[in-house]
Amino acid sequence: xxKEILERIxxxxxxxxxEDELYVFSVILCDNEIDxxxxxxxxxxxxxxxxxxxxxxxxFDHSPSTVNQSARIFDTELVTDDSRTTSWGAxxxxxxxxxxxxxxxxxxxxxxxxxxxxxxxxxISCSAAKRICSVCGHDKVSDNCSHAKGSYYSGxxxxxxxxxxxxxxxxxxxxxxxQISAGVTKxxxxxxxxxxxxxxxxxxxxxxxxxxxxxxxxFTGGRNAADAVSLTSKAMxxxxxxxxxxxxxxxxxxxxxxxxxxxxxxxxxxxxxxSMR
Numbered sequence: 001x002x003k004e005i006l007e008r009i010x011x012x013x014x015x016x017x018x019e020d021e022l023y024v025f026s027v028i029l030c031d032n033e034i035d036x037x038x039x040x041x042x043x044x045x046x047x048x049x050x051x052x053x054x055x056x057x058x059x060f061d062h063s064p065s066t067v068n069q070s071a072r073i074f075d076t077e078l079v080t081d082d083s084r085t086t087s088w089g090a091x092x093x094x095x096x097x098x099x100x101x102x103x104x105x106x107x108x109x110x111x112x113x114x115x116x117x118x119x120x121x122x123x124i125s126c127s128a129a130k131r132i133c134s135v136c137g138h139d140k141v142s143d144n145c146s147h148a149k150g151s152y153y154s155g156x157x158x159x160x161x162x163x164x165x166x167x168x169x170x171x172x173x174x175x176x177x178x179q180i181s182a183g184v185t186k187x188x189x190x191x192x193x194x195x196x197x198x199x200x201x202x203x204x205x206x207x208x209x210x211x212x213x214x215x216x217x218x219f220t221g222g223r224n225a226a227d228a229v230s231l232t233s234k235a236m237x238x239x240x241x242x243x244x245x246x247x248x249x250x251x252x253x254x255x256x257x258x259x260x261x262x263x264x265x266x267x268x269x270x271x272x273x274x275s276m277r
Contacts, residue, residue: 008074009100012055023101023111027122029053029076029171031094033086037211038150038159040088045128045165049095050076052126052168058099059172070110071099073171088134088157097171125169125219132161209241210234216248 001019009024010016030049034040041049058071075098084092101107113119131140135158138145147158210233218226229248233241 005075005098012072012074017102021103023103023107025071025099025114027058027097027099027120027171029095029097029122029124031092032090033092034088034157034159038157039131039162040086040159042132042161042163043093045163046078046093046095048165049124049126049168050078052165053095053097053124053171056168057170058122059170070107070173071101073097073099088159119173122171122173124171126165127167127169128162128164129166130161130163132163134159134161206237206241209245213241213245213248216245220248220251 001022001024005024006017006019006022009022030041030046032041032043032046053073054076056073057069058073059069077096079094079096081092081094086092101111103111110119129141132138133140133145133147135147135153135156136145140160147153149158149160151158210230213233214226214230217229229244233244236244
């Protein structure tokens with residue numbers, strides 16, 4: 001461990017730590033490849049993630065608890081691998097982070113699992129203001145677009161480009177990235193207004209909303225909350241799903257508030273901002 005690295009770590013601690021007291025490791029937070037949800041980060045988003053995740057805490061399975069905190073990022077780097085190309089034809093890029101833990105009797109097993117390659121998959125939770133259609137370039141947050149994510153147009157896969165990162169929450173060790181506990185979690189805020197979430201076939205759009213709601217409920221209240229909200233959302237139409245999503249986001253930003261499983265029917269506007277893996 002170099003003197004510079006030790007100084008960066010100690011900028012986050014309440015007292016200076018020695019090299020022997022610390023365990024340092026690297027993780028790949030995210031990249032520019034299209035993920036299992038047919039979404040990817042833009043180059044600009046990757047750069048913003050680099051800056052916003054310095055100092056962020058590492059936890060497990062996106063469970064927001066202080067006892068679940070395990071590590072902290074002290075440095076990040078955007079890496080370009082010119083020997084590799086993404087599925088959409090661009091040079092492969094990824095965000096590499098350096099993290100540290102204070103060596104204790106309690107985390108000896110975790111350190112051994114990281115060294116042994118058992119604990120290595122991670123995912124991130126952050127917020128983005130734009131969801132750009134890869135086919136036409138329209139922002140699905142505010143513009144109408146007839147292109148369906150996951151469909152092919154002129155032989156090219158339609159996917160969403162996540163852009164304009166507005167906040168970073170945490171990063172987690174997960175078993176399976178890009179699924180319930182590790183996937184993209186979109187949430188609504190009052191920054192923009194749209195009349196409907198998308199203008200393509202409403203059936204796949206509603207299913208996407210239900211998946212997003214389940215992920216957000218999982219992040220907020222665990223698997224039981226995710227299972228409960230999945231059952232509730234099955235009978236909802238698009239506007240009700242949007243209202244439920246907004247309600248879950250409000251709970252997330254105001255801890256201690258109960259999950260509102262049925263949205264307030266008086267809420268007519270549908271404003272949007274999104275968070276992701």
